[in-house]
Amino acid sequence: MIVELTKLNQVEENTWYEYSLQSSNGLESIMLIKQNGSFRGFKNYCPHQGRRLDYAVGQFLLTEEGNIICPAHGAEFDAKSGLCTNGPCLGQSLQSIPIEANEESVFTVIK
Numbered sequence: 001m002i003v004e005l006t007k008l009n010q011v012e013e014n015t016w017y018e019y020s021l022q023s024s025n026g027l028e029s030i031m032l033i034k035q036n037g038s039f040r041g042f043k044n045y046c047p048h049q050g051r052r053l054d055y056a057v058g059q060f061l062l063t064e065e066g067n068i069i070c071p072a073h074g075a076e077f078d079a080k081s082g083l084c085t086n087g088p089c090l091g092q093s094l095q096s097i098p099i100e101a102n103e104e105s106v107f108t109v110i111k
């Protein structure tokens with residue numbers, strides 16, 4: 001099922017956003033970022049112990065480079081690939097999700 005996440009004009013460059021979506025598995029939290037005009041999305045769950053990556057809804061700890069730090073145990077994730085580059089799940093990755101955009105909105109596909 002294709003789901004609209006937000007309007008295109010509500011997304012700023014280099015800012016992480018959180019959206020909660022209803023899926024067949026229940027409520028799912030996803031993260032969205034736009035960098036250099038391209039969108040990427042990941043499920044908002046750390047591969048270490050499955051905790052959310054926002055310390056409060058939609059609030060993320062970031063490095064100076066814009067990478068995400070898990071507030072639970074400090075794992076650091078590359079903003080482009082989702083790869084854990086430091087911490088207890090080194091070498092594992094966030095689960096990416098498909099993101100599409102048209103001239104008005106940003107979408108994802110959920111099951």
Ligand code: FES
Binds near residue numbers: 050070071072075087
């Ligand atoms: S749950 Fe994220 S580092 Fe442990």
